[in-house]
Amino acid sequence: METAVRRFFARYESCFNRGLAGEIEPGEVASLYASDFVAASPAGVMSGKNDDGLRQAMAQGxxxxxxxxxxxxxxxxxxxxxIDANHCLAHVGWSATYARADLPETVIAFEVHYLVQILQGEPKVFGWISGDEQALLKRHGVL
Structure with missing residues (x-):
């Protein structure tokens, strides 16, 4: 399980960075998620489906x-x-780098907790729990 999940998150990181560069199709990112998912943050809890709405939200994101x-x-x-033979909670520490003309390079560390299901050797995210991203970005002057 651990090897598969570590490889999965290396792919997740790569997809995210290619998305930032505008070099990835939303469908490739969507392939990292289960057919349905749940997300929780201080803003509330939401659920969604891995459909065209998710792909559109990812492109906008x-x-x-x-x-x-x-x-x-x-x-x-x-x-x-x-959790069991097919599920785990992945605690992922991230380091995000921001830079703009009006913002010196700023690095922000944060953590997200992902619910991962592994079926037929293939991990998929079916949920995540995160902190208050907007407050963190405001505190560091990004927003």
């Missing part, structure tokens, strides 16, 4: 990240909490 100066997202650490 990457455009937003580029607009605020996001240059790179790097995984700094990954720890797994196995």
């Amino acid at each position: 990457y455009a937003h990240y580029r607009a605020i100066g996001t240059r790179a997202m790097r995984i700094t650490h990954l720890a797994l909490s196995p």
